[in-house]
Structure formats: C-alpha cells, structure tokens
Amino acid sequence: MTQRRSSTSGLAKATAFAPASVGNVAIGFDILGFSVDALGDRATVIRSDSPGVVISRATGVVSDIPREPEKNTAGRALMAMLEDLDPGFGIELHLDKGIPLGSGLGGSAASAVAAVVAANALLSEPLSKIELLKFAMQGEAVSSGSLHVDNIAPSLFGGLVLTVGIDQPRVKQVPVPAGIRAVLAHPHMFMSTRDARGILKGSVEMSDFVWQTANLAGFISGCYTDDLDMIRASFEDVVIQPQRQQLIPGFDSVRNAALAAGALGCSISGAGPTVFAWSLEAEAEAVRRDMLAQFVRAGIDADTWIVPIEPVGARVLPA
Numbered sequence: 001m002t003q004r005r006s007s008t009s010g011l012a013k014a015t016a017f018a019p020a021s022v023g024n025v026a027i028g029f030d031i032l033g034f035s036v037d038a039l040g041d042r043a044t045v046i047r048s049d050s051p052g053v054v055i056s057r058a059t060g061v062v063s064d065i066p067r068e069p070e071k072n073t074a075g076r077a078l079m080a081m082l083e084d085l086d087p088g089f090g091i092e093l094h095l096d097k098g099i100p101l102g103s104g105l106g107g108s109a110a111s112a113v114a115a116v117v118a119a120n121a122l123l124s125e126p127l128s129k130i131e132l133l134k135f136a137m138q139g140e141a142v143s144s145g146s147l148h149v150d151n152i153a154p155s156l157f158g159g160l161v162l163t164v165g166i167d168q169p170r171v172k173q174v175p176v177p178a179g180i181r182a183v184l185a186h187p188h189m190f191m192s193t194r195d196a197r198g199i200l201k202g203s204v205e206m207s208d209f210v211w212q213t214a215n216l217a218g219f220i221s222g223c224y225t226d227d228l229d230m231i232r233a234s235f236e237d238v239v240i241q242p243q244r245q246q247l248i249p250g251f252d253s254v255r256n257a258a259l260a261a262g263a264l265g266c267s268i269s270g271a272g273p274t275v276f277a278w279s280l281e282a283e284a285e286a287v288r289r290d291m292l293a294q295f296v297r298a299g300i301d302a303d304t305w306i307v308p309i310e311p312v313g314a315r316v317l318p319a
C-alpha cells in the first residue's frame, strides 16, 4: 500500500476530461499512441462517507455500460486507487461518455483516466500522472482483458506517447513534426477489443519482426528529426494490421484512398474499426473526403475528424 493520504484539504467534488486516443499508431502495437482532444470522456467524482466506489450515473453517447464498479473501467480504476491509497473516504462517480464504445478510439481508457485524474483532485496530496497511470491501467484491463498502455498513456499525458514497461512504465512524449494532422474515420460499427485481440497469432515471423522493428525505429527517429520521408517510409504495420483488416469493411480501399490523396500513412486505430491517417495540413481535407467516400462505397457510413496532435492530456475542469 502507498502511504495513506490525508483527506482533509482535497476537493469534495471534481470533474476531469480525458481525450480519446489512437492506439498502436500502426507500428507500435500496445506501446505507442496519440491523443485526440476533439472527443473524450468526462468523470465527476464526489467524496463519500461510504467506503468503496458507487457509479451513480452514466450519460452521454453510451449509457448501457456496467454499473458494478469492478466490471466498469472507470470504477475498477478508482477501486485500485482507493485500495492502494486508503484515503479514508469512498467515491461516487458520474461518467459522461463522449467516445463511442467499441470504436477503437480508446473509450475505456479515457473513462479510467478521467476517473483517476478527477479523484486525484480529492486528495490533499495529489499524485503525479505517472503514479496515476498504474490505476488507470487496472481499469483498462477490465474491458480488453490485458494490461496495455497505448491508449491510457496518451489520454493521460497527451500527444504522441511511447511507453516502455508495464510494472514500472516509462513514458516518453515524442514530438510530432509541425503541420501534421491526424485524419480519423469511424465507421458505424462496434468492434470488441477482446475479440480483435483474440484473433491475433501468438508468434511473429522473423522477417516481419525485423521489418516492424525497423519501421518503429524509423518512425520515432523521423518524428524527432522532422524527417517526413522517413515517417512515410516506415508508416506500415506488417504484423497486426494484416490479421485484423478483414474485420473492417472496405479497409483496403480506405487505406489506398488515403495514401493516394497524399497521406504519410494509414492504418487501424487501436483494435478498430476506426481507421486513421497522418497527413500534412494541406492534404488533410482530401484525405478525409476520400477515406469517407470509400467507407460509404463499402456500404457503411462514418464520422470523420481532422485533428492536430497536441501534447495536452487529461485535466481537471474548472468547477
């Protein structure tokens, strides 16, 4: 147990916003992600004299989420926090979902992150974000069945985020070259992360391992050195995307259309079905339009966004 935090001077009530996120970013399966501030989840926490966590309300684009705290990503994250910190109070939680469930936009992670960031404001000695990460990870594991951080870390810290390690995670915010925009297309269908993970093979061909490793190294070095040619050349997932793309109607055409319109790369957002691309600002609208046209051609409507990738993560909102 972490040292007990006194409850005497924290807030009695707080609301936090946590952004959506794109996990994997093609080449960084389970370790790389970026935040998408255009949509997100809000959590309001109220200090309670009753121990434990009670989910009193769930509103927004998703309302049929589990109310039992141990089955809810935000509830489970708060339980982990209370068990570890023993602050001497319980928490009532109101969750307001802005991210569609099963969209591949990190909705479960954002709920968990928003909840722990809001609860942190109730503590008289708030924790650092890196300390909050492990509690949010416990919540994310409820929905996906595994401990991974590629949505949690960018939602919490903001921007393009690389995380190394699970037990003692190290987080690095990677710079994104100026002028890059993320284009997102969310087809109107549900994808279970658990199922999309379940279809993945347990082993990787040596040649694919080498290719993917080179691509991850090339992508990260391209980001640090503003080398758009390197980013474009390395923006290809040769391990996970080939196994999952058949789950998304029209994926090949959507990706080809994005690349033809000038995108630096295009792949599946997290476990899908959202598809994302990176492009320069000048091409972003054509990339968005052509990706949407291919989803519509495949018989499925989609919501689309063009967003900057900014290092602004979860935050407590003014009262």
Ligand code: HSE
Residues within 6 Å of the ligand: 023, 024, 029, 030, 031, 144, 148, 150, 151, 193, 196, 197, 270, 271
């Ligand atoms: N890295 C995860 C996956 C993201 O692709 O399964 C979804 O939570």
